[in-house]
Amino acid sequence: PIAQTCKSYFKSSYVLKSLLMDMELPPNARLFTCDAISMYTNIPTPTALRVVETHLFKNRDKFKHVSPAALMTALKLLMRNNIFQFGDTFWHQTTGTAMGTPPAPPWATLNFGIHEESPAMEHFTQFLAFYKRFIDDGVGIWLCLKDDTANKEKWMAFQAAMNSCPGLTWEFSELSTSIDFMDLTISIDNGRIKTTMFEKALNLYLYIPPHSTHPPGVLNGLVMGNVMRIHTLCSDQPDRHAKMQQFFLRLLARGYKHDILVPLFSHAIRNAEHM
Numbered sequence: 001p002i003a004q005t006c007k008s009y010f011k012s013s014y015v016l017k018s019l020l021m022d023m024e025l026p027p028n029a030r031l032f033t034c035d036a037i038s039m040y041t042n043i044p045t046p047t048a049l050r051v052v053e054t055h056l057f058k059n060r061d062k063f064k065h066v067s068p069a070a071l072m073t074a075l076k077l078l079m080r081n082n083i084f085q086f087g088d089t090f091w092h093q094t095t096g097t098a099m100g101t102p103p104a105p106p107w108a109t110l111n112f113g114i115h116e117e118s119p120a121m122e123h124f125t126q127f128l129a130f131y132k133r134f135i136d137d138g139v140g141i142w143l144c145l146k147d148d149t150a151n152k153e154k155w156m157a158f159q160a161a162m163n164s165c166p167g168l169t170w171e172f173s174e175l176s177t178s179i180d181f182m183d184l185t186i187s188i189d190n191g192r193i194k195t196t197m198f199e200k201a202l203n204l205y206l207y208i209p210p211h212s213t214h215p216p217g218v219l220n221g222l223v224m225g226n227v228m229r230i231h232t233l234c235s236d237q238p239d240r241h242a243k244m245q246q247f248f249l250r251l252l253a254r255g256y257k258h259d260i261l262v263p264l265f266s267h268a269i270r271n272a273e274h275m
Helices: 013-021 044-060 068-080 104-116 148-162 217-233 236-252 257-275
Strands: 029-036 085-086 089-092 128-134 135-142 170-172 176-180 184-189 192-197
Touching: 013 128, 013 192, 013 217, 029 176, 029 184, 044 068, 044 104, 068 148, 135 176, 135 217, 148 170, 170 257, 192 236, 217 236, 217 257, 236 257
Parallel strands: none
Antiparallel strands: 029 135, 029 170, 085 089, 128 135, 176 184, 184 192
16 A cells, blocks of 8 residues: 555556546657666665655655554564575575565565655656556656757656666666557557557467366456456557457467357457446
8 A cells, every 4th residue: 555655656557558548648749668677686675674664754644554663673574584495495685675575566666666756856747748667667758858959868867867766777768659568559649549458479379278177167257358458458449359359269279169259259348348
């Protein structure tokens, strides 16, 4: 709950798409992505503990569901005493986020979320029509200046401000009208956002084959889930139809029968259209 109060937080690609679809963008809007290099292991534990502790006590009225002192005691025990196994050896992790622990994702989210709301970043809000981050993956819409030189200076200064958070280095994509982010391809078309599913070229789509001993309901769940995903992530109806046809053909290639798949797809499409 504390990490979710970060302004850049979003829950899933479904939420991200819904946030983007209502936007009307000027001609100078460009998309970008950013990715933190090995975020978990590069977060300096002593510095992060101080930053998070200050944030919790400063906002204790906002986080009334938890004791800041108790939470910090637990986090210090965890982050300073993580033991992990590698082969037949055991290691004490002395730096970075305690790997494999439940608090790791919200810890990383909150640590950089505090930096995003610092004075170093406030200067760039006028250039950001949109900015969200899913742990170590960020996406944004940059409003370019008419002067290319001035725009490049501001764009580089923004990257420097992102990289001023201790321990972390961010890699940025080029400013563009189309990007791949998480499982979405996002593009700008006449001032509006369009989305479709991003699928890696090397994905083999090795769905559970029909001779598997899984319960019969697993196939129904697979079809229902993927049809809903296609319907939700693809903004254009022709694109949805093409993606569902492609999914149908992939299941045929895995050995499923046409007469078994058709009623499942029909039910799934009706369900997705009425959600």
